[in-house]
Structures are given as C-alpha cells and as structure tokens.
Amino acid sequence: MRRGFIAGVDAFLTPQQRRLPPDELSQYRVLVSSALSMLVLNALYWVSLRYSTIQASQSVAFVAILAVGSYALVLAVVRWTRSIRIPGLMVCVFFTSAFLSVTLLSEDVRVSSHATGMLIPLLAVYLLGWRLGFVFTAIVCVDVGLFHQLYHSGFGSKRPIFSNMDAWSNNGSTMVALLLGWVLFWLHSSSREQAHSALKRAMETLRESEGKLSSLIESTDDFVMSLDTEGRRVAANQPALRLISTLTGSELPPGGRLFPPEPRAPWGELLVLFQQALTGQRGRTEVEFLLEGRSRTVETIASPVRSKEGQVVGVTFFARDISARKEAEARLTEMHRSLLDVSRQAGMAEVATGVLHNVGNTLNSVNVSVGLVGQHLRGSRVVGLARATELLKEHLPSLSSFLTEDERGRQLPSYLIAISEQLVQEREALLAEVQALSESVEHMKSVVSMQQQNARFVGVMEQVRVAQLLDDALKLQALSFEKQGIQVRREYKEVPPVLVDRHKLLQILFNLLSNARHALLESGRADKQLVLRVGGGTDGERLRIEVADNGTGISPESLPRLFTQGFTTKKDGHGFGLHTSALAAAEMGGALTCTSAGSGQGATFLLELPVLR
Numbered sequence: 001m002r003r004g005f006i007a008g009v010d011a012f013l014t015p016q017q018r019r020l021p022p023d024e025l026s027q028y029r030v031l032v033s034s035a036l037s038m039l040v041l042n043a044l045y046w047v048s049l050r051y052s053t054i055q056a057s058q059s060v061a062f063v064a065i066l067a068v069g070s071y072a073l074v075l076a077v078v079r080w081t082r083s084i085r086i087p088g089l090m091v092c093v094f095f096t097s098a099f100l101s102v103t104l105l106s107e108d109v110r111v112s113s114h115a116t117g118m119l120i121p122l123l124a125v126y127l128l129g130w131r132l133g134f135v136f137t138a139i140v141c142v143d144v145g146l147f148h149q150l151y152h153s154g155f156g157s158k159r160p161i162f163s164n165m166d167a168w169s170n171n172g173s174t175m176v177a178l179l180l181g182w183v184l185f186w187l188h189s190s191s192r193e194q195a196h197s198a199l200k201r202a203m204e205t206l207r208e209s210e211g212k213l214s215s216l217i218e219s220t221d222d223f224v225m226s227l228d229t230e231g232r233r234v235a236a237n238q239p240a241l242r243l244i245s246t247l248t249g250s251e252l253p254p255g256g257r258l259f260p261p262e263p264r265a266p267w268g269e270l271l272v273l274f275q276q277a278l279t280g281q282r283g284r285t286e287v288e289f290l291l292e293g294r295s296r297t298v299e300t301i302a303s304p305v306r307s308k309e310g311q312v313v314g315v316t317f318f319a320r321d322i323s324a325r326k327e328a329e330a331r332l333t334e335m336h337r338s339l340l341d342v343s344r345q346a347g348m349a350e351v352a353t354g355v356l357h358n359v360g361n362t363l364n365s366v367n368v369s370v371g372l373v374g375q376h377l378r379g380s381r382v383v384g385l386a387r388a389t390e391l392l393k394e395h396l397p398s399l400s401s402f403l404t405e406d407e408r409g410r411q412l413p414s415y416l417i418a419i420s421e422q423l424v425q426e427r428e429a430l431l432a433e434v435q436a437l438s439e440s441v442e443h444m445k446s447v448v449s450m451q452q453q454n455a456r457f458v459g460v461m462e463q464v465r466v467a468q469l470l471d472d473a474l475k476l477q478a479l480s481f482e483k484q485g486i487q488v489r490r491e492y493k494e495v496p497p498v499l500v501d502r503h504k505l506l507q508i509l510f511n512l513l514s515n516a517r518h519a520l521l522e523s524g525r526a527d528k529q530l531v532l533r534v535g536g537g538t539d540g541e542r543l544r545i546e547v548a549d550n551g552t553g554i555s556p557e558s559l560p561r562l563f564t565q566g567f568t569t570k571k572d573g574h575g576f577g578l579h580t581s582a583l584a585a586a587e588m589g590g591a592l593t594c595t596s597a598g599s600g601q602g603a604t605f606l607l608e609l610p611v612l613r
Contacts, residue, residue: 009033014079023196027084027127032075034123035091039071042098063101070094088127096120096136100143107152109167112144113174121182130186137182145175202400209403209413213389216420220427223298223319226305229278231259234314246291270300270317277302277315286322297323303386305393316389324434331441370437380426385419388412463497463612464505466545467534473509474532477517486520486528493535495543499612500588508581508592512547512605515577518570519551519603536611542590543611548604554596562594585609 010018012032018025046064071094078087099120103112120140125133149168153161162168217224223240227233232255236244244252247266252258263271266287276283283302288295299322305314391412395402402409474481474488481488498505513530520528533546554562554569561567565579578592585592590609596602 009036012036012075012078017078024084027088028078030123031084031088031091031127032078034095034119035071035074035078035087038091038095038098039068039075042067042071059105060102063098063105067094067098070098084127088123089132092120092124092128092132092136095123096139099140103143103148104151109148109170112148112171117144117174117178118181121178122185125182125185125189130182130189133186133189134182137178141175141178144171144178198404199400202404205403205413206399209392209416212413212416212420213392216385216416216423219420219424221321223317223321225258226314226316227258227274228314229312231257231274233258240317240319247289266298270302273300273302274315274317277304278312280304280306280312287319295323296321297326303390308394308397318386328434328438328441335441380423382423384415385423388416388419461499462502464500464502465497466495466505466543466609467492469502469506470509470532470534470545473506473513477510477513480517481530484517484521484528485526486517486530488530488532491531491533491535495534495536496611498543498609500609504584504588505609508584508607509545509547511577511581512607515605516547516549516551516603519549519553521551523551523600525550537608541611542608545607545609546604547607548602550602553599553601554594554603555599559594559596563592 006029009029009032013028017028020028042064046061046068049061049064071091074087074090074094077090078084081087099117106112117140121133121137124136128136148171149164150161153159153163155161217237220237221239223237223243225233225236225240233252234254236252241252244258248260259267259271259274266289269285269287273283273285282304285300287298287300289298290296298319300317300319303316303318304312305316307313391408392399395406395409403412404410470492471490516530520530527550529550531546531548533544533548535544535546536542537544552569558567558569563578563582567579582592585607588609590607593606593608595604595606
C-alpha cells in the first residue's frame with residue numbers, strides 16, 4: 001500500500017524530478033501530497049455544502065472551490081518549474097489564505113484553533129526554510145491571537161473587545177502552540193539539514209576514497225579479489241577477472257561462485273586456503289598451473305575479512321605472478337651449481353681464476369641489484385596498504401562516522417594517496433632492478449658455459465691427507481711467496497684422513513692462501529709471515545686447518561659480512577671467493593670461519609672438517 005501511494009504521488013512528477021536525490025525528491029513528494037490532500041478535502045467540503053441541509057454562507061463555499069482551483073494550479077506548476085521554491089511558496093500562501101479566510105468568516109473559536117493550522121508552520125519550514133516559515137507562522141499567530149476577536153467584535157463596535165475572555169484565552173493558547181510548533185519544526189529541520197550535510201560530506205569523502213582505492217587496486221598487475229563466506233565474488237580488479245576468464249573460459253559475474261563443484265588444480269589449493277581464512281587464519285601458498293602451454297607460479301595470500309564484532313564475513317585474495325622470479329631464481333641456482341662444478345676440475349686454479357675474472361664485475365652488479373630489490377621489498381608499503389584496507393573493512397558498517405570523526409579515519413584518504421604514489425614508484429624501481437638482474441644472469445650463464453666447454457667435471461669423494469693437499473696448494477703459489485719475501489711456517493700434527501672432494505678442498509685452500517698473500521702485500525710489512533696449522537679438534541670428531549697471516553687484518557664492522565656474496569675489501573676484488581669457499585665447506589659437512597684483532601692486526605681463517613672413522 002505504501003509503495004502504491006508513493007507511486008501515485010510520483011505520477012504527478014516529471015521523470016527528471018523522480019531522479020532527484022532522496023532529500024529533494026522527498027520535498028516534492030510532501031508538496032504534491034499536501035496539495036492533493038487539501039484539494040480532495042476542499043472538494044469534499046464543497047460537495048458536502050451543496051447537499052447538506054445546514055445553511056452555510058456562500059463565502060465559505062467560494063473559499064472551498066477557490067482552494068480546489070488553487071491546489072490544482074500548484075500540481076500543474078510543479079511539473080513546469082525546475083525549483084520547488086515557487087510551488088512550495090504557492091502552497092503555503094494558498095493554505096494560509098484559506099485558513100485566514102475561514103477564521104474571518106467564522107466567529108467560532110474552534111475554527112481558529114483547528115489542528116489544520118499547525119500544518120502551516122510545518123509545511124512552511126520544511127518547504128521554504130525556517131525564515132519564511134516564521135513569516136507564515138507569525139501571520140497565522142497575529143490572526144488567531146489578535147485579529148480574530150478584534151474583527152468579530154467589530155473592533156469594539158458590536159460588543160466590548162474583551163467580553164469573551166474564554167475565546168481570547170483559547171486563541172492565545174493556539175498562538176503559543178503555533179509558535180512552539182514553528183520552533184520544534186525549525187529545530188527538526190536544522191538538525192536534519194546538519195545531518196544531511198554531514199552525510200553528504202561523508203558520502204563524498206567515501207566516494208573519493210573508494211575511487212582512490214579502486215584506482216590503486218586497478219593500477220597494480222597483482223590479482224585482487226574479495227569473496228563472501230560462500231565463495232561468491234564481491235569485488236575484483238581486472239587482472240584477477242582476466243586470469244579467471246582465461247582459466248575457466250568464462251567470466252565470473254558479481255555474486256558468482258569462484259570454486260567449481262569439483263575443484264581441481266589450481267582450485268583445490270585455493271579452496272584449502274579459502275577455508276583456512278574462514279577460520280580467521282591468514283594463509284599463503286604458491287600455486288602452479290599451466291596457462292597457454294606455459295607453467296605459471298602465482299603467490300597467493302588469503303586474508304579474512306572481519307565484521308565490527310570480529311566475525312569473519314569474507315575473504316580477500318591477493319595474488320602475484322612470480323613465474324619470472326622463479327625462473328630467475330632457477331637460473332641463479334643453475335649458475336651457482338655451474339660455478340661450483342667448475343671449481344672441481346683438474347687444473348682448478350687457472351679455471352677458477354678465469355671464471356672469477358670474467359664474471360666478477362657482473363656478480364657485483366647482481367649483488368647490488370639483489371640488495372636493492374630486497375631493500376625495496378623490505379621497505380615496501382604494501383603492508384601499510386593492507387592495514388589501511390583492513391581498517392576500512394573493520395569500520396565498513398560505520399564508515400561515514402569513522403572517516404569524519406575518528407582521527408585515524410580523517411588521515412586515511414591522505415595516507416592512501418601517499419601510499420599509492422609510493423607503490424607506483426616502488427614498482428618502477430623493482431622492474432628496473434629485475435631487468436638489470438636478468439641481463440647480468442644471462443651474461444654470467446654464457447661465461448660459465450664457455451668455461452665448461454674447456455674443463456673436465458670432477459666430483460669424486462675420496463680419502464685425503466690434509467697436510468699433503470695443503471702442501472700441494474702451497475706449491476701453486478710457492479714462487480710468488482718466495483719472490484715477495486713471505487715466510488711460510490708449517491705446524492702440522494698427525495691427523496686421520498678426511499673423506500672429501502679433493503678438488504673442492506683444494507679450491508678452498510688455494511683461495512685462503514691467495515687472500516693471505518694479498519693481505520701481506522698490502523700491509524707493506526717487512527716481516528711478512530704466513531702460518532699453516534693442521535690439527536685435531538678438542539672433541540676428536542673434527543679436523544682443523546688454520547691459515548694465519550700478519551697482514552692488513554679485518555675491521556670489526558667488515559668481519560660479519562666477510563662471507564657474504566659480493567663483499568670484498570680488495571680494490572680489484574669480486575667478493576665471490578670466500579662466499580664460494582664457505583658454501584663448499586658446508587657441503588662437505590664442515591665450516592669456514594675467520595677471526596681478526598682488527599685492521600693491521602692480521603687474520604686467521606679456520607676450516608673445520610669431519611674426520612674419517
């Protein structure tokens with residue numbers, strides 16, 4: 001019935017008026033309803049006067065029929081004007097005029113204090129505002145409280161003005177009621193306008209924030225999708241929709257279910273992640289699948305969406321295609337294995353030197369690029385964005401008040417603007433570094449492949465006498481030590497053999513001796529000394545090989561990074577030798593460490609290996 005009545009009222013409005021905002025549309029509906037009601041009431045009143053046995057003055061009937069025509073004119077004017085002010089003013093004028101006319105035609109105080117008079121301040125304040133509303137209210141109050149009794153007493157000529165004190169008292173009460181009514185309607189209208197203004201500002205802020213958030217989500221190549229607890233789509237960006245369309249062959253409409261009835265890869269893994277998020281736990285996985293004949297890897301994170309009460313009401317998926325990163329990691333791993341294999345070849349010193357010489361500078365670039373990528377990822381503001389979206393989701397039911405009243409909410413739009421700009425900059429920087437990293441890896445791979453064509457792979461585990469192998473490594477640089485005045489002292493103890501890769505251990509020893517030689521030459525000392533020690537550990541389970549020099553030493557700040565890939569203290573160093581040696585020692589079940597009292601105090605490298613039992 002309510003909808004039918006509203007539809008009937010809307011029939012008097014133009015299509016443009018029916019598309020107005022809710023507050024303006026409500027004013028038009030009240031205006032039309034008032035005009036229709038008064039038209040019908042006056043028409044019925046006029047008909048009743050025609051067929052009633054009670055004698056009524058012709059003036060009253062004329063007022064009734066004039067009111068019918070006036071309100072019909074208002075209904076016509078409503079469709080002709082673009083503003084509600086003119087028809088609203090007409091309704092208030094006609095209503096007030098009719099009320100004044102009736103009170104002047106009838107001396108009965110029941111007419112002047114009739115409840116319909118209270119509609120005048122109500123309609124005037126609602127349709128025209130509190131100022132014009134007061135004007136109409138004041139006119140009616142003067143008529144009811146003063147003019148009505150003066151007029152019907154003939155201004156004292158027919159009877160004394162104050163002869164009917166009951167009437168004066170009744171009209172005075174009516175006047176006070178009208179004024180109080182105007183005050184109440186004014187307060188209600190003012191509160192309504194303030195609330196509407198606040199709501200309008202909040203909606204504008206919300207739309208602006210939604211637009212910025214949508215722009216931010218759409219600007220990323222990552223896949224973003226939000227689902228309800230039934231797995232139905234709530235929101236998604238274009239990359240996510242394109243991926244789903246490619247995988248399933250059909251588009252996922254709003255409200256459509258993401259997971260098929262019998263989920264298979266990759267949907268099974270995503271469904272497990274979705275169910276985990278429904279329990280309130282944030283999950284992460286890497287999903288692999290074939291797409292257009294190519295293997296793709298997507299890193300996927302599922303985060304629960306909670307209501308104000310803390311209940312899980314949905315799940316948001318954040319996914320990123322890391323196929324290129326996986327391929328780069330595979331190429332780096334392959335390169336690392338290739339370099340280790342090269343170090344195990346006969347004539348290893350020359351081959352390793354050639355490889356390091358060719359790829360040293362490139363490895364520096366790789367290390368710098370990896371470091372920058374890691375630095376960008378560690379300092380990325382994606383976590384702050386997630387927190388911001390979580391904050392929005394947490395306050396979604398009361399988002400308008402949160403964004404206008406809460407300190408954090410007022411700062412959130414500007415924060416989203418700043419973080420979106422920073423994420424775009426981070427993305428450009430990461431793309432540049434990944435491109436540089438890929439080019440460096442390809443260059444190193446080609447160098448390693450070239451070296452492998454001229455070397456023989458050796459990787460046999462065998463029993464090795466460490467003292468003898470250490471002497472062999474020393475022989476490779478004996479002439480250099482003798483020429484440069486380096487005194488070598490051997491302190492070998494009887495130890496059992498070890499089961500190792502001979503060529504891998506030879507590479508480590510050769511590298512330690514080469515580093516000691518450089519440290520002694522750079523120190524400028526006259527008494528250059530190198531001490532080689534071989535002995536057993538205190539537990540009898542490990543063998544210790546020490547290479548100690550009294551060269552330049554190592555500063556305390558450099559010591560923790562000594563075995564890091566790319567780190568070097570040499571002017572022409574590549575920062576790869578000690579890193580590779582430490583990895584090789586770990587592969588043989590041992591460990592490579594270093595101690596130094598500081599710069600200019602020399603250094604001691606300790607290689608520990610498990611003994612053969």
